[in-house]
Amino acid sequence: MNLEKVIFGFFIVLAATLNFGFVLGDFDNPTHHHIYELFAALVVSMIATVLKFGDRTQIGAIHLLTSLVADLQLVAAAMVWGYAAHVSAAGVTPEATASIVSLSAGALLANMVSVVILIAETIIQRR
Numbered sequence: 001m002n003l004e005k006v007i008f009g010f011f012i013v014l015a016a017t018l019n020f021g022f023v024l025g026d027f028d029n030p031t032h033h034h035i036y037e038l039f040a041a042l043v044v045s046m047i048a049t050v051l052k053f054g055d056r057t058q059i060g061a062i063h064l065l066t067s068l069v070a071d072l073q074l075v076a077a078a079m080v081w082g083y084a085a086h087v088s089a090a091g092v093t094p095e096a097t098a099s100i101v102s103l104s105a106g107a108l109l110a111n112m113v114s115v116v117i118l119i120a121e122t123i124i125q126r127r
Contacts, residue, residue, distance in 0.1 A: 011048040012063075012118050015070065016111035018044055023108050027101045028094035035081060038104065042074040045107065048114075059121050066114040073107035 025032025
């Protein structure tokens with residue numbers, strides 16, 4: 001068993017599951033989406049991105065681009081949340097929450113593509 005591959009896979013799957021946990025719930029209900037869960041999804045996604053930098057294969061490039069897309073979407077969601085919570089007079093409204101969750105759902109899609117690629121790569125790889 002390759003410990004490096006285990007850690008790599010762990011962070012890819014953890015990023016997807018944290019993101020899924022944040023997206024789950026009513027899109028426009030702020031009480032169904034916790035800021036710390038979004039923060040955890042963003043941090044783990046960025047760790048997964050850093051782990052993907054060393055791979056110089058074509059599949060490694062696709063892994064990296066899916067991570068970069070997920071990071072971009074999660075950073076945008078965090079910025080919308082920050083704006084709604086600290087700048088906007090209205091606060092975190094259902095409309096702002098829907099935007100935040102929609103951006104996070106885009107990151108979830110990118111993370112799921114990464115998980116599918118990881119599974120396909122594992123199946124194809126020979127011992």
